[in-house]
Each structure stands twice: as C-alpha cells, then as structure tokens.
Amino acid sequence: MATVGYGIYSYQSNTQLETEKTQLSASLSSTTASLALALKEKTDLVNTLQAAANKNKDFADQLTQATETVDKLQWMNMLDPQLLQKYSKVYFLSENYVPRELSPIDSKYLYTPDRSLDIEDRVLPFLQKMFQAASDDNVAIKIDSAYRSFGTQATLKSNYIVKYGSGANSFSAEQGYSEHQLGTALDFTTPTIGGSLTGFEKTAAYAWLNDNAYKYGFILSYPPNNAYYIFEPWHWRFIGIELATKLHDENKHFYDLDQREISTYLGNMYETATSSVSQ
Numbered sequence: 001m002a003t004v005g006y007g008i009y010s011y012q013s014n015t016q017l018e019t020e021k022t023q024l025s026a027s028l029s030s031t032t033a034s035l036a037l038a039l040k041e042k043t044d045l046v047n048t049l050q051a052a053a054n055k056n057k058d059f060a061d062q063l064t065q066a067t068e069t070v071d072k073l074q075w076m077n078m079l080d081p082q083l084l085q086k087y088s089k090v091y092f093l094s095e096n097y098v099p100r101e102l103s104p105i106d107s108k109y110l111y112t113p114d115r116s117l118d119i120e121d122r123v124l125p126f127l128q129k130m131f132q133a134a135s136d137d138n139v140a141i142k143i144d145s146a147y148r149s150f151g152t153q154a155t156l157k158s159n160y161i162v163k164y165g166s167g168a169n170s171f172s173a174e175q176g177y178s179e180h181q182l183g184t185a186l187d188f189t190t191p192t193i194g195g196s197l198t199g200f201e202k203t204a205a206y207a208w209l210n211d212n213a214y215k216y217g218f219i220l221s222y223p224p225n226n227a228y229y230i231f232e233p234w235h236w237r238f239i240g241i242e243l244a245t246k247l248h249d250e251n252k253h254f255y256d257l258d259q260r261e262i263s264t265y266l267g268n269m270y271e272t273a274t275s276s277v278s279q
C-alpha cells in the first residue's frame, strides 16, 4: 500500500510540479513582457526627455540670437550715423538734431575763458589728449567755437549777413554749421589771432594740427580747393582715430570719400587706438 501510496503521492507531486512549472513559466514570460514594456517605456521617456532638452536648447539658442539682435540694435542706436555723415549745400543735418550728451570744455582751452563751450561728451577725452600733446610741443592752440545749436547758428548767420551783406553766403561756409550742430566740430585759433580766425593757416598751431590732429581722431573738414565750402583752416571735426589715420596715410580728405565707406568706421569711432595698432 505504502508503495502504491507513494506512487500516487509521487504522481500527484509530479503533476503539481508540472503545474507549478507551467505557472512559473507563464509568470516569467509575463514578467519578461512587463520588463520589455518597461524598457520600451524607459526608452520612450529618454527620447521624450531628449526631445524636450533639444527643444530647450533650440529655445535657448533663439533667445541668445534675439538678445544679440537687441544688443546690436542698441549698439547701432548708440552709434548715431549722423556723426559720420557728409554735409553739404544740398545735404543738411536736421534742425532738430541734438547731440546725445554734451560736456563743457575746460576753460583753459578756450580763447574766451568766461564763455562756456560744449562738446559731444565722448569726444572730450580725445580733445584733452590732443591739447596735452600740443602743449607738450609748446604749441598754443585755443578753441574759439564748438557745439552750436541750430538756433545759435541761425542767429550767427543773420549777424554775418547784417555785417557783410550778401557776401555772407561764401562766409557762411561756416555753415559747415551742420558739423557744429553735431557737437563734434571745433574752430581753433591762437592767442595772437583771436576770434577773427584770419591767417590761421599761417600759424604753428595749424601746422601742428595738420601733422598731429589725426592721431586724436580730428580732421580738417574743408581743406584748400575743396568742392564744398571755402577753405576753413580753423574748422576741425572729430571722426575717430581709425578713419582719421586712414585719411592721413592715404592723403585724402573726409569729403573725398564715399559715404558708404565712411559709415563702415562708425563702430570704431570712439576707440582709442587704430586697429592696425591694437591688432
């Protein structure tokens, strides 16, 4: 009986084992399927995250680009293309133009020290350096005129007309006045010549300016025999060291150049050295 019993038990036990094995196998394949699913979900999740990360990067790139564009616009805005514009009898500066910021010039540089004169703020350090250099070379230069508003200029011109009649038209070459309205142009004189400016071209000051002014970014706007105005040896304009040096090296004048070429120097106008020096 025992043997039979054992046999039955053994049979039952085998059956049970088979069942358990089948169940286990089923469970295993179910787990494997779950795992595969989980793995797929994980891959999808990673892909989604990657896509999101890429999107963020694209967005960040776009943001950077947008910021750069705004910066560039602001920078361009700061530059003020009027400051390197050629003015003539047919191309005037708007009467509403006012410089971005004006600063008073130290009275020790002025021919008439008790009369306050202003200059465009960013030009002032260049002017100071130039005057220091002239002083080091024992050359006496004084400033007779600097920034002039449109209103001031109109009054000045009508005074010329009262004083000199219709001849004032050639004299109002001082209507290089657009340049004075910029705040970047100056009329120089010497203690000897004074406010009349007559004969300035024969002075040591004029010779010194011709040799050195470009190093500080200043140029003679209306040289002898120019096509725009009468020769104005006293009238100098700030255009930046790089462009002034180029004109000096190539023996050219500001008004000889094409406006498009001039405008390319706008971005370097206030740099303190020429690119050939700084490179």
Ligand SMILES: [Zn+2]
Pocket: 145, 174, 176, 180, 185, 186, 187, 234, 235, 236
């Ligand atoms: Zn002038």
